[in-house]
Amino acid sequence: MSHTRSSRNWLLPLYAAFILLYLLLPLIIVIPMSFSDTSYLAFPPKGLTWHWYGEFFNSAGWMSAMYRSLYVATMSAIVATIVGTLSSLVLARSRRRWSIMMRWLFLGPQVVPVIILALGVLLLFTRLELYGSYTGIIIAHSTLALPFVITATIGVLQQTGESMEKTARVLGASPFKAFWYVTLPCIAPSVFAAFVFAFFVSFDELVISLFVMAQNETLPMRIWADVRQDLSPVVAVVATLLIIATALVLVPIELLRRKSARAAGLTPE
Template identity: 50%
Template sequence: MTPAHPSSARTWLLPAYVALVLAFLVLPVCLVIPMSVSETSYLKFPPTGFTLKWFAGFFASPEWIAATIRSVVIGFWSSLFATVLGTMAAFALRRSTRWDRLIGGALLSPQVVPVIIVALGVMLIFNRFHLYGSTVGIVMAHGMLAMPFVVVNVASSLRQRGETLALAARVMGAGPVRAFWHVTLPSLRASISTSAIFAFFVSFDELVVALFIMGRNETLPMRIWANVRDDLTPVVAAVATLLIVVTVLAVSLSEWMLHKPSREIPAG
């Protein structure tokens, strides 16, 4: 009998490993969905019966709706704040000099330092400047946490495309502002848009900083945390299911924007 060739074993070993990793990551998320339609008043798997009353309970609760709206508003402004400043920083650091690398490392520090340390420092500063519990304060804090992702994404796209198109526009007679507005910025539109979507969800899902500085002004993650700590009803599973659907749609939109074929520039 001919022994199996080592290369044939490697051909299925890697896909099997990837499948196991994906199952480990996705399966706990998928288990939440059936628990959100269970008739029991506590989390149970496998679910018993089928009901949508937990979704109705979410939409009928003023506390849940207020927390959701607050998180959406904070996420929108945090995303705008992080996207604008992060894009500007990516352009400013595109030369890759020693100082650019040093400043770029400092901009990435919010994702390197443990988030609880960041939250403690932010709380001490905000108490001094009377920003504790304010929307402006949480927008600034969440924008700071999301900015590294914008800088990395936009800077990577800028390095891949370089400044060839902008230089070509300058050679053809366009000024620096016109070359930036009509050539460079449109070429980065997909990466900037996906960065904005990612920054929104960084803010929308953030819990630790919000717990430190928002007080009684609950965001949606704070409301989920309070429910898990005190009640642990299937409403949490219903909220998680809605968030899964929204996240999948947002990721699909960002992937479509990244891979959408760019329109050709008409001749003449």
């Protein structure tokens, strides 16, 4: 019995370590390739150089694609965060049956295959004359990011409950002031985390951008074109920079969210 129990004790950590290695292996491979001194992707790299980093930052095409992606992702994240947080507030406070149905409907963009969503968006935007416009891609990306915002915020809204907000209302605060000064500070870490997730969902999105952005290349579109035509180490440079940026942003946010949840007496999810 003790032998079986000890086997289970090391099998689970071994399995977790294997899965973690499997997930991190592509990242471990991509980063060294960004320093390769060859004109093509090679692993292991035959030499080390910073040349391809200079090539990326000095390229007008890569820089314009990056700035375009940053703008679209920021605006999409703002729209998705505002709409998603207000929707979560309504859904969390409602006890009616329709709220359950609405939750499933809000998850639609996450459930439906992206290629089908992209085709529908293309047909709709062509009729509305939004094809190739920033307004169109921001609407599409914010819709795609909306389920992530709702998922990130609705749980903490349900945990905080309505008691503090009702107390503020009893003391004379208006509904807006009760939300702004009581509810929002409690959920602020989760809202900010939702904003960051929405930003990266938009920044990383390729399929819908290919369908509706025409010649206005975003960074994923530029990467896709380079992979199909050139396959130079610049692609590995972009991937490496995105990996570093994601780690620098998401890890502190998750630690802050957990710390805030513990300080508020909530169980971090």
